[in-house]
Amino acid sequence: MTASPRTIHGSATESDILVSARSLSEYADMFGLDAEDLLGRIVDCPGGAASAVAEICEAGGAAVAVDPQYSLGAHDLRERVLADLDRSLAQSSASELEYDWDVRGGVVGHETIRRTAAERMLDDLDAHPERYIAGALPSLPLAGDSADLVLCSHLLFTYADRMDLDDHVEAIVEMARVAPEVRIYPLVDHAGTPLPELVRSVIAKLKKGRLTSRIEPVIRPFQLAATTRLVVERSGHRRG
Ligand SMILES: C[S@@+](CC[C@H](N)C(=O)[O-])C[C@H]1O[C@@H](n2cnc3c(N)ncnc32)[C@H](O)[C@@H]1O
Numbered sequence: 001m002t003a004s005p006r007t008i009h010g011s012a013t014e015s016d017i018l019v020s021a022r023s024l025s026e027y028a029d030m031f032g033l034d035a036e037d038l039l040g041r042i043v044d045c046p047g048g049a050a051s052a053v054a055e056i057c058e059a060g061g062a063a064v065a066v067d068p069q070y071s072l073g074a075h076d077l078r079e080r081v082l083a084d085l086d087r088s089l090a091q092s093s094a095s096e097l098e099y100d101w102d103v104r105g106g107v108v109g110h111e112t113i114r115r116t117a118a119e120r121m122l123d124d125l126d127a128h129p130e131r132y133i134a135g136a137l138p139s140l141p142l143a144g145d146s147a148d149l150v151l152c153s154h155l156l157f158t159y160a161d162r163m164d165l166d167d168h169v170e171a172i173v174e175m176a177r178v179a180p181e182v183r184i185y186p187l188v189d190h191a192g193t194p195l196p197e198l199v200r201s202v203i204a205k206l207k208k209g210r211l212t213s214r215i216e217p218v219i220r221p222f223q224l225a226a227t228t229r230l231v232v233e234r235s236g237h238r239r240g
Pocket of ligand 1: 017018019020021045046047048049050067135136137152153154
């Protein structure tokens with residue numbers, strides 16, 4: 001697990017980007033994953049401490065995660081993940097009106113989901129380190145067409161304050177090199193501010209590169225402002 005990840009404008013791997021821990025159930029909601037999706041080869045980028053890969057593989061599927069923080073190694077990554085978990089739980093509680101807590105079984109349910117996801121991912125990292133690849137957008141250490149679907153949660157758009165239009169486009173083009181379909185969520189920044197101009201401009205630039213995009217609704221989002229995802233496909237790609 002060695003890599004010297006390129007960063008997006010040199011700042012996207014800074015320590016203030018949370019290494020967060022979401023469950024497969026959260027991913028299923030955010031990305032509208034169905035049984036057919038889970039039969040394919042999936043890349044979770046950024047994987048962070050999400051347990052999606054562990055859960056998909058446990059169910060017999062094929063998935064890997066890519067994240068620059070995997071280069072820390074298991075011990076330091078565990079410390080980072082547990083510290084960031086506390087940071088992220090404190091942040092969401094402090095802005096409680098921005099979330100639909102019923103979706104997560106209240107504040108306590110939410111904390112349980114996130115802690116369970118982190119522990120599951122860290123255990124899986126120990127048992128199957130080959131599933132967790134150190135690397136960074138916009139240059140993934142994965143072969144072209146090595147996956148069917150790339151999932152990108154809480155990096156693009158979320159950190160639009162430090163990634164510009166070209167960073168977004170380059171990152172999406174790179175993910176679309178690895179798989180014919182890319183799903184990105186959310187389309188708001190970390191404060192929940194919608195980014196319609198940026199989303200429109202990204203879609204327009206992708207279209208010039210023969211990537212087609214559509215915006216899909218997300219049912220019962222936890223973050224109230226984050227009601228949509230972006231699905232990008234190579235032109236002519238048909239699922240199945
Ligand atoms: C908020 S976490 C999201 C993790 C996971 N997808 C989730 O939803 O829980 C953002 C992650 O992006 C990773 N990251 C930062 N810069 C990156 C880059 N250039 N390419 C890929 N991942 C990056 C961070 O290390 C961090 O783990």
